[in-house]
Amino acid sequence: MKERNLILAIDVGTTNCKAAVINKSGQILKLAVKPVSLISPWKGWFEICPNKLWSDICCLIRTVSANFKDQILTFGISVQRNTFITWNKVTGEYLHNFITWMDKRSSKMCSEWNDGYLKNMAQWVTWILGSLCGSHRMLCASTFSVKDNAIPMRLKWVITNNKKAAQLLKSKELCFGTIETWLIWKLTRGRTWATEFSCASSTGIFDIWSQSWSSLMTYLFGIPVEMLPDVKPSNANFGKVDKSLGFGFSVPITGVLGDQQASIFGNLLYDVGNVKLTLGTIISCNINTGRETHPTSNTIYPLIGWKLKGEEPFFIAEFFAGNGGKALDWTVTSGLVKSISEIDSVARQVPNSDGVIFVPAFNGVEVPLKDAFAETSLCGITFNTKTSHIVRAVLESQVFLSCHVLKFIFQYYSKPPEIVVDGGISRSSFILESLVQLSSVNVQKSECVDGSLIGAALLAGLGAGLYQSLTDIKSSVMLDFKLITQDSKFADDQMRDNHEKWHISVDKCVHWSNRLA
Secondary structure, eight states: OOOOOEEEEEEEOSSEEEEEEEOTTSOEEEEEEEEOOOBOSSTTOOEEOHHHHHHHHHHHHHHHHTTTGGGEEEEEEEEOSSOEEEEETTTOOBSSOEEOTTOOTTHHHHHHHHTOHHHHHHHHHHHHHHHHHTOHHHHHHHTOOOOTTSSHHHHHHHHHHOHHHHHHHHTTOEEEEEHHHHHHHHHTTTSOOEEEHHHHHTSSSEETTTTEEOHHHHHHTTOOGGGSOEEEOTTSOOOBOOGGGOSSOOOBEEEEEEHHHHHHHHTTOOSTTOEEEEESSSEEEEEEEETSOOOOBTTEEEEEEEOOTTSOOEEEEEEEOOOOHHHHHHHHHTTSOSSGGGHHHHHTTSSSOTTOEEEOOBTBBOTTTOSBOOOOEEEOOOTTOOHHHHHHHHHHHHHHHHHHHHHHHTTTSOOOSEEEEESGGGGOHHHHHHHHHHHTOEEEEESOTTHHHHHHHHHHHHHHTSSSSHHHHHHHOOOOEEEEOOOTTOOOHHHHHHHHHHHHHHHHHHHHHHHHO
16 A cells, blocks of 8 residues: 555636645646636626536546545645635525626625715724724724625625525525535535635635624625535645545545635745735735734735634735736737747847837726726837837736835835745746836745645645644745846836836826726
């Protein structure tokens, strides 16, 4: 018999679904990837078919586990957050497709609620009380507003508009679950209906201070606690993968995290003050704040990073800026380049963008720029503009947005000597080198492009006893980082000038969108 010391992990992201077998050193022995198929039945609606997703996940698990079935010790899960589904607790029948975090069907309901008198009065009261007593909880509540990328209003939309959901709600047979809850339910054949703290804290329904579903939020949005799953520690035992699924193994699920938290965990950022900038489908920044929460503004959110069995949770502060990899994808779909891999070389064909400015707004101009809708904008095009100028402008837009994110974050948190950067578009050396110069922060480029997958695996290993502590993980796992430092020779005055013009262009896009609204 071979020793059981390998971990099988899955990561359901926004763009791809991945599965891998990983050893104790954090090395991926076998990896399989399938794209996530998005459905858009109506403008602004973004869904995932649960049957298709389950079929793809089963295929991925079988592919990576084929030669390791008798060596797999445990199972880990990382998922995109705030994508949810509801189903019949008795029959298991789904009531609709997964409604993803990008979905805009509840936008009107969000606007009406945010403009309401009671909500604004409550914000003033909680701000005054929070300022007087120094309560992080009150100060956080004072900045609260409903957004359609959080769950409360989209779930209320389902309860209001889906007749089956309304009926099952009355009979207390309605189950709610984000992707990890649904996966655990499926993998254990309905024996476990649960989530964990990092995913729960991201929903907008969970109180991170009482560490339970929020009675206030469930009351405000008409969401009975009975339809919400149990919340377990991140490295709890969530039950065994059922034998009847035919994978050839039955091991416990002992590690579950939201994708951003899993990426932090996978990059071994366990110390207070560690900063990670994600350059992927979206651009986001996370800071490890340890055992303390630090709510600071309505665009930086305190979340639970992870909660280990028998311990108090680790917290993170998260800043979400949106519009990441879509901009690079656009260069391919628009025919500017043949593939993502050649973007850097095309951009370097010219010394600067020749005044071309690109404002990516595929989902609207995101906070902290403005929370308004605007179309993608190209400015400064002349008869002399080449394809390479436009491509360079697209890459520069990602640099400018990243710099803006970091500048905003460092208004509230100490600027570290270096930050960790990961995500698909961090493969662009042009973006990283320019980011270092314009932000004046050194970058540790994570060579692990599957940080969320690794994070889920390491946590599962901790839950299964393969590791004894976070310190043990750090001593056992070897990760590669490439340090990118500031270059005194960098003197792209045109890019610095474009940085200022870019902000002006963003403001103009917002002005146009407000006039159209």
